[in-house]
Amino acid sequence: MHLLSALNQEFLARGWNRKPTARLLTELAFHVTLALGGLALVVVSRNVLLEALGVLLSTMGSLGVATNTHTSSHYATANRRWLNRALTYFGYPLFLGMSATYWWQKHVAVHHPTPNVIGLDDDADLLPVFTITERDVAEARGLRRWWFEHQALAIFFAIAFNAANVQQTGVRYVIGCLRDPARRKAAHVYDALMLVGHVALWLVIPAIFFGPLAVLALYAVRVVLLGYAIFIAFAPAHFPEEAAFLDREGKGRAEYFRKADYILLQTSTTLNFRTGFFGRLFCAGVDYQIEHHLFPGYSHVYYPEMSRILKRFCEENGYPYRTLGWREAIWKSLVVFSRPKPVYPKLEALRGAVPVAEARRSDAWELTFEQEEVA
Template sequence: MQVKFNNRGADFYATLKERTEAYFQSKNIKPTGNYKLYIKTFVFSAILIFCYVSLVFLNPPVWAAILLCVLLGLDMAAIGFNMMHDGAHGSYSNNKKVNEVMALTLNLLGANSFFWKQKHNVNHHSYTNIEGMDDDIDVNPFLRLHVSQEKRWFHRFQHVYALLAYSLMFFFWVFFRDFKKYFTGKIAKYTPIRNMTVKEHVIFWVSKLVHFSVFLVIPMIYAGVVETIVGYLLITFVLGLVISVVFQLAHIVEGTEFVTPQNDESVQVESEWAIHQIKTTANFATRNPLVNWLLGGLNFQVEHHLFPGVSHVHYPEINRILKRTCTEFNVKYIEFPTVTGAFFSHMKHLKKTGVA
């Protein structure tokens, strides 16, 4: 499948890029992560170790264990949003090795960084909301995110069961979707996985083994089999729910666009690449400092899609430049002022596409 954007006279992105580069030059700062990101790395890593040690070795009472599992699930999501996501985009640090280590935190959480980089950096970022190319909207038959996807009778209830499906998502990712990609050699409908080197094969199996040992085998030995299974399920449910909802709020809401290829060979997108990104992406709660701190810039998703190589710690500043440039070029910028507003918009979208 070939995707073509109409990049003739692509003045919008050229201007925006120029202004953003001028900002970094005038402040004399690098577009990669800084001390703000290092503090987060320390805090989220410390919480991970604290929860793990307490749960596995300190035999906490049931109520405390439940709270610790929920906290661990949330903390793992924060590691994914802030450290892994920047690392995988190469924006965490100037040092490639540091980025690689940060990207590999995803393997510790149970998934696979090699597949993520292709699924996310290539399929999702280049071909946002294009049916058959963007793996993030490929969750059929469970959910119908766009009207061109096959409709089943149960989709009319999808806004009711979506949160349950989201909470199961990470568990399926770790135990099923990675292996499906590994054995079928495909990401989304149209894209083959680029050749896996021997090193990548080894990393795939070793890190699955490490994850299962750290999060299942060792806890079973020290804290009990049933306790471990229940705890593991609770952690992955919280993690899956939070990750899915955050990613959905950025693209699958009212007002964002979708592209349906007319045939299996090629698709012509009518706008320039950058404008396609803005049409398919929404920001939310960008004035909420807690959301900004926790979500690793995923609520500044428009800036992220336009400048994936820039660390999320700089997005609030780029947001000002972006809004000004959008107004000048008459480009519609989508933002939901609150998380709740974006969440209900997502639910309305699901309800609509479930019956359309």
């Protein structure tokens, strides 16, 4: 960890630990305006093409809210902890209908320390319906084996339920916490209130003016398209074959990964993908997942500049640093459903197995620097 500490000191010296709160709030306001403006266009328009444009714009704005809130959930938007939490409650449960406390547990507390570790990271475990590991396919029998071998035929349609699945899983998590006095905290109460507020703002109140069927139909379309948007923004960092899967090595081994080579764990299981100006705006740092996983408290605004130094650091110290084109990364995120990838038994098995340098021209990327901030 001393290598990472030295790197962190260099980033601190460059001032990248400062929170660009005003810029991030401006970006959030833009995304919210785009999301709501797109819906307004659907409501007032009588032209099918304009309605389709409105739905598309609203989906893009909603994705921007999701990725911007992702930064806040890591306390990287503002210096004040309460403001980061308030922004997370606004973006996830109130605006998107996705539980904030479930996100903090699943993503921040579990996924980040153990990315792509089968048995620990739920993002890497799609069972019982789907799998992207060779081991699951090999162990399956009968109809289950046949399904895994043909699941790719259904994955495009399954992604449509991606956002809805996050919503309902989060609601179940919050209800479970509220029912259990040992787990219940004030955060779960706030989360539940925001989820109720989401239903009121997005379904109940609009239904009074436009009728329940029309509102439900538009809401369903919005959630379906958001499912696809979330997939193309978040899956490319961990789904392609280049992002290694690891075995948890038995029960109770979460602590093993916390004490193992942290840099190797993060860089071998995580990928970056290239985007242009607008892609960076709507991805808000999820396109720089290597930087984010190693320095989650830094604002995504600084990731493009950090990447120049971190890439060189990884190459000099024998750690992988891979970047794919966005379309290539999305395609490979889908390919693993037809060609599942292996599960490595130990983290040490990845040393030397994952290439340090990018081998293809498509992996070489031009750095474009945009000033954004660290948390």
